[in-house]
Amino acid sequence: MQWLYNKTQYPVVAHSMYWSSNTTYARANGGSYDFLIDCHKALPLEERFWDDLLAESRDWGLFVYEQDYLNEEFEQIQKLLTDIDLGRQWLTQMGNGAAKNGLTIQYCMSYPRHMLQSLEIPVVTQARASHDNVPGTDNWKIGVTSLFAWAIGIAPFKDIFWTTSVQPGNTYKSSDPYTPLNAVVATLSTGPVGIGDMLGGTNKTLVMKSVNTDGLILKPSRPATSIDNRIRRMAWSDFEGPDGEVWSTYSDFGGKNKYGIILAADLQGNYTMTPCMAGYQGFPSSMVFQANNPNKIQPLTDPQPLTMSGCTMADFCLFYVSPVLTINGKQVLIQGELDKWVPMSPQRVTAINIADDITISLTGAAHETVYFWFNVDGKSSPVTCTLGAAGLATLSFSAGTCRGV
Structure with a gap:
């Protein structure tokens, strides 16, 4: 059993593997609790164990x-494979113990059966959706597994990642050229953003693209997942879907205030996508633009789809989709906080009111500075907003001002 322990005031995460047949908690080994002992593994049988x-x-x-x-525990205790109730008992007792103590649970290396059992265990809020992190691999490809997790109300977690490519002395004897891709995937997952750097090896600038200055993750409204045509292509290679990863997600502020995000990486050749293909049915009339070029806007409609190309792992493609607004005779796009992976996050934007003016309510850390962008008739520029002592502010588009609270 491994506990990631610190002596600060910050909350911690405890990581547990499986219980050894020699565990001193077991009554058979002189402990106080009933365990099922099977070869090299053991399984707690009392909810009292989890409570304590x-x-x-x-x-x-x-x-x-x-x-x-979870997979090894399940496979290597034979009674879990023959007793129809034992697996449920194990996981629900664990969940009840966590609930009594105000904790939540993350599942890791889980099978679909474990994930589905979590429907009876509300404190299971997240599960790892990737394989173990190994620098420079495709650990980031969680577009399909995230779809399954999201469908049952679980936040998918992409395993930890480095924020700098070269970390001397690492056990992998490797480097990772895809640190920005891992960072954007972790943020769009809506699960934890796990920084796994060596001491002194963290790129603060990259980390801050995921969070506010208090460390709160700025997420979309749902996880980024593979578009349907990508899944069809995976099932049948002759299908005219993308040959590579194309995912979509969005931030939903109610009504017509919907803002899309499209990620493409490891894409072979070109791919052309309509709003319907991206899952944006029912979205308002919108424009799309590249994350690194907010002035280059174009309509996103069925007759005017988005064509993506050159979207590699090292140079992935990230696009944002904003509704087209008309304010005082001008075409306006709310582009948001463009120095973050999710420029229009519900963790940052708490309300949008559109009339003769656009007023936007923002939240964050006390006295945090936010650069909030708008595109007016094809030209993008930011409004600088300093949040008040309460970490709140109201931004006026027409005045170009921000009032902190």
Whole structure:
């Protein structure tokens, strides 16, 4: 059992593998709790065990309990493969213990059966959607697994990642040229953003693209997932879907205030996509623009689709979609906080009011500075907004001003 422990006031995550047949918690080994012992593994059989373990852990700051190696625990305890109720008992007892102590649970290396069992366990809020992180690999490809997790109300977690490509002395004896791709995928997942750098090896600029200055993750309204045509292409290579990863997500502020995000990477050749292909049915009339070129806007309609090309892992393509507004005779796009991966995040924008003016309510850290962009008749520029002591502000587009609270 491994506990990621610190002595600060910050909440911690505890990582647990599986229980050894030699565990001193087991009554058979002189402990106080009933365990099923099977070869090299053991399984707790009492909810009291979880109550006590997690209560003590809560006292020293535990916030999230991560149950790892669910697959190995399940496969290597034979009774879990023959007793129809034992697996449910194990996971629900764990969940009840977490609930009594105000904790949440992350599943790791879970099978679909574990994920589906979580429907009865509300404290399971997240699950790892990727394989283990290995620098320079395709660990970031979670577009399909995230779809499954999201469908059952679980936030998908892309395993940890580096924020700098070269980290001397690492056990992989490797580097990672895809740190920005891993960062954007982790943020768009809506799950945790796990920084796995060596001491002194963190790129603060890259990290801050995911969060506000308090460290709150700025997420979309749902995880980025593979578009339907990508899944069809994976099932049948002759289907005219993208040969590579094309995902979409959005931030939904109600009504016609919907803002899309499209990510393409490891894409072979070109791919042309309509709003319907991106899952944007029912969205208002919108424009699309590249994340790194907000002045280059174009309509996103069925007759005027988006064509993507040159979208590699090292140089991925990231596009944002904004509704077309008309304010005082001018065409206006709210482009948002363009120095973040999610420029229109519900964790930053709490309300949008559109009439003769556009007023936007913002939230964040006390006295945080936010650069909020608008495109007017094809030209983009920011409004600088300093949040007040309460971490709140109201931005006026027409005045180009921001009032902090």
